[in-house]
Amino acid sequence: MEPISREPWWREPPKPGQREQDLHWGYLEIYKDGHAVFVDQRPSDRELAERKSCRNFPEAED
Template sequence: MRTILSKEPWWARPPHPGQDESELEWGWLVHYSEGEPRFEFVRERPSDEDIRQRKSCRITPSPE
């Protein structure tokens, strides 16, 4: 049986240095339990609030 273990906002491709997160293509990284646990990227844009509240996939500022 396919069960969602977690679902969190994630970018489709890592940002370029200095790129603003509003310019990124966003979707959901879904972790399924289906025999062997697996991940799938779902190209459905999360809300801006979901993106702001995400726990992972953070953009770290470049040292100046």
């Protein structure tokens, strides 16, 4: 079965102050039946720059 959606996604949400380039990236694939799979394959730098989701990074606490 082919995914209906495939986009760059982080494996775990960032911790406060963590930089985007330090995260473990892959793809989140969503299938027609509703299940989702994380594919452990790093997206290209361009795909990461153009991604629509996973953009909220918590601020570091002082």
